[in-house]
Amino acid sequence: MVLATLFAGLSIIASVLMAPKKPNPAKSAPYECGIIPSFEPPERFPVRFYLVAMIFVVFDIEIIFIYPYAVISRSLGTFGVVEMLVFGATMFVAFLYLVSNGALNWGHIKRNRGEDNPFEERTTSSTIRRVSSKEKTAA
Secondary structure (H helix, E strand, O other): OHHHHHHHHEOOOEEEEHHHOOOOHHHHHOOOOOOOOOOOOOOOOOOHHHHHHHHHHHHHHHHHHHHHHHHHHHHHHHHHHHHHHHHHHHHHHHHHHHHOOOOOOOOOOOOOOOOOOOHHHHHHHHHHHHHHHHHHHOO
């Protein structure tokens, strides 16, 4: 561990000391190719995109923890089952918290023709209400 840290630190110091320092507008541009752009992009990714990406990573890591359990679940016995139930319940509560705070709501969405109210905001909660009301009327 000490050698890895030492190597990383020395590599950074060496690159700072030995790298040529000739800045120009093309190198300072936020594009990796070094070509000066002829126009600005229409818009950046919205912050919501990054939030959903982080939520995906968290729940993806959950799968990484579940996989070893699936491999050795028989040898863990009751203790392993209880631990996985607690872990699953914690992740489910976290998901419910995200849904209740609107972390998965993307705002207004273009409507398909024939929907009831084209001006109604589409959220996770409104979709759940809409689906449950359609099930009640179908029954």
